[in-house]
Amino acid sequence: MVEGECKLCGEHRELKLSHFIPKFVGKWVKDSSATGYIRLNQNINKRAQDIAKDYWLCGECEQLFSGWEREFANKIFYPFVKNETDSAFYGEWLAKFCASLSWRTLSYMRSMNPRSDKVVDEKEKVVLRGLASFLLGKTSNLGIFEQHFYPLDAIDSASVGVGLPENINRYLLRSMHMDVLVGDGQVMVYTKLPKFILLGLSNHSESKQMRSSRVSIREGKLFPQSYYWPKGFAEYMFGKAREISQLYRKINPNQQAVIEKTLTKNPERAAASETIAAFQHDLEMFGRAAFSPSNPDDSA
Structure with missing residues (x-):
């Protein structure tokens, strides 16, 4: 048993093992991969069975998160990743789920990269307090802490693909990623799930242009429409996709042999996997250039 201060409510209680990206997302990536494994970007030369987790939340807060996760998984995540639909109605739970992410x-x-800049540190603390207050039901809305949610689909047009990284579809459809961008008095929290992007914004200057992606506090509908990216965000995202490609170039020969052996041992699994399906989209876009190392398993 692990006891300590819950990072959300601040109470000293028994702590539960909590995933930073929801467990069901990592499980889907693993189960639908070509090899049945995932590789974490922090240690690309080692297979992993699970994604990052730690003893952060008490049982009550973990239950809060689990309820919102269940709604998202059943009503949005699985229907979208299985290509059963491209639209869905949602209730108050989506704003809570997004805020929790x-x-x-x-x-x-912040735990991985403690802030030395006191101004940045304080801005992020303000965001955390605002999110926590909303999640715990102390406030009824997010105020300036907006949540913007983007369903993603494959890119298949060569004309659109000019200048895109050769693994863009594998990144959009398969990768998991977390990051925080701070600048010009603004905080942008980036959470990448397979087929979805969440941007948590604080006092963002382009908020008005981004209304189509903003998650309603009460209820709303996700459906195919035109979305607005903040200036510079697309280039940032493409850069992250290229980083993954470069990372996989560094995989050692022994691990490359392990991947090839696994694929050869069960070619039917590989052929039917979402990993290969995403790769096919890149192949249609970029031809042989799509074979540059990227996501032979799946990255997180």
């Missing part, structure tokens, strides 16, 4: 991402990134 942004809270986890910001908390995790």
